[in-house]
Amino acid sequence: MQWHSMPKLLARQYRSMPHRGTEDFLYDLLTCICNELNLKKIILMALLSIEGPFDSEWWSASNQLLAHECPVNFYGMVMDYLLDREVVDRYPESESRKASFKGCI
Numbered sequence: 691m692q693w694h695s696m697p698k699l700l701a702r703q704y705r706s707m708p709h710r711g712t713e714d715f716l717y718d719l720l721t722c723i724c725n726e727l728n729l730k731k732i733i734l735m736a737l738l739s740i741e742g743p744f745d746s747e748w749w750s751a752s753n754q755l756l757a758h759e760c761p762v763n764f765y766g767m768v769m770d771y772l773l774d775r776e777v778v779d780r781y782p783e784s785e786s787r788k789a790s791f792k793g794c795i
Contacts, residue, residue, distance in 0.1 A: 726733050755765050779786040 723733055752765070752768055755768070756762075775789075777788045779788075
């Protein structure tokens with residue numbers, strides 16, 4: 691999948707790009723936080739844990755696969771894997787489930 695979409699993905703994207711992993715994200719995040727603190731700004735962060743191998747970034751990339759002549763059988767395999775996804779919010783006392791039709795929250 692990466693081979694067909696690599697030149698089209700954003701340069702600032704993490705995880706799905708070679709040499710752009712968690713460490714790069716944390717470094718960029720801390721740099722941004724330090725810059726804002728130096729300017730005496732208030733910082734608010736919300737972290738989401740998304741379980742599973744794909745999140746919303748892959749839907750735009752997967753749609754581009756067909757546009758860039760990815761083999762139809764490979765595209766079908768990826769799309770089949772992404773069917774019947776759901777979003778699960780877990781709280782200490784309860785759990786909420788919702789169908790995710792596009793693979794995103």
